Amino acid sequence: MVLFWALFVVAGAIYFTMMWVTLPVLLAEAGGLRPLDFRPFGYSHAEVQTYLNALSEEGVATYVGLQQQLDMIYPAVLAATFIIGFRALFPRGLARLLTVVALIGAMADYAENALVWAILTQPLTVGEVSLASAFTMVKSGAGAICFLVLIGVALRYVLGLVGVIARPGASAGH
Numbered sequence: 001m002v003l004f005w006a007l008f009v010v011a012g013a014i015y016f017t018m019m020w021v022t023l024p025v026l027l028a029e030a031g032g033l034r035p036l037d038f039r040p041f042g043y044s045h046a047e048v049q050t051y052l053n054a055l056s057e058e059g060v061a062t063y064v065g066l067q068q069q070l071d072m073i074y075p076a077v078l079a080a081t082f083i084i085g086f087r088a089l090f091p092r093g094l095a096r097l098l099t100v101v102a103l104i105g106a107m108a109d110y111a112e113n114a115l116v117w118a119i120l121t122q123p124l125t126v127g128e129v130s131l132a133s134a135f136t137m138v139k140s141g142a143g144a145i146c147f148l149v150l151i152g153v154a155l156r157y158v159l160g161l162v163g164v165i166a167r168p169g170a171s172a173g174h
Contacts, residue, residue, distance in 0.1 A: 001084075001088055003084055004081060004084040004085050004088065007077055007080050007081040007084065008081050010077050011074065011077045011078045011081050014070050014073060014074045014077060015074065017070055018067065018070050018071070018074070021066070022062055022063075022066050022067040022070065023035070023038065025058070025059065025062045026055075026059055026062060026063055026067065028059075029055055029056040029058050029059025029062065030051060030054045030055040030056070030059055031054045033050070033051050033054050033055075035051075035063065035067070036048065036051065036112075036116050036119065036132070036136065037067075037071065037112065037113075037116060037136065039133075039136060040136070040137065040140035040141075040144075041137065041140075042133035042134065042136050042137045043129070043133050043136070044129070044133070045126040045129045045130070048119060048124075048129050052119070052120075055120075060120055060121075063116075063120055064117055064120050064121065068113060068116075068117060071109070071113050072110075072113065074109075075105070075106040075109035075110055075113075075139075076106060078102075078105075078106065078143070079102045079103060079105065079106035082098070082099075082102035082146045082150070083098075083099045083102050083103075085150055086098040086099055086102070086146075086149070087099070089150075089153055098145075098146065098149060101142050101145050101146060102142065102146050104138065104142050105138070105139050105141075105142025105143050105146065108135045108136075108138035108139040108142065109135075109139040111135040112132060112135035112136050112139055115128065115129075115131060115132035115135060116132060118132075119132060
């Protein structure tokens with residue numbers, strides 16, 4: 001579990017950097033509009049055009065620069081964190097299923113990153129934007145499933161501890 005916690009810290013640090021360093025710049029440079037990566041329910045071609053019209057040159061530079069650099073590391077680190085956690089916590093069959101979900105999320109994130117880079121650097125068709133949006137939604141859905149599963153396990157553990165504390169003298173197996 002040491003590797004899990006190490007990866008968890010690295011993923012958290014990358015996420016923290018995106019939330020507190022690049023996201024504020026991207027929001028400010030687009031008049032408060034959320035970046036495409038941060039729209040879990042996707043976006044239309046018209047919404048992308050509105051975003052691109054609002055996004056400044058500095059915003060584009062930040063998005064295709066530091067934001068995408070961080071987002072080239074984050075999916076792999078997050079997926080590895082999930083997979084190690086799933087393998088430690090669940091029977092083999094369930095761990096494998098959840099591993100597939102985590103890998104689908106990471107692959108969708110990488111595909112999304114490539115298409116968002118293209119959106120930011122060249123004109124794309126409605127179909128290409130729709131594909132990027134679909135990858136954003138798949139990434140978001142897979143990530144939500146993985147996070148909810150691990151949060152559920154953590155809650156079950158914490159509630160179990162609370163139950164033991166609430167019943168002084170209670171021990172496992174009684």
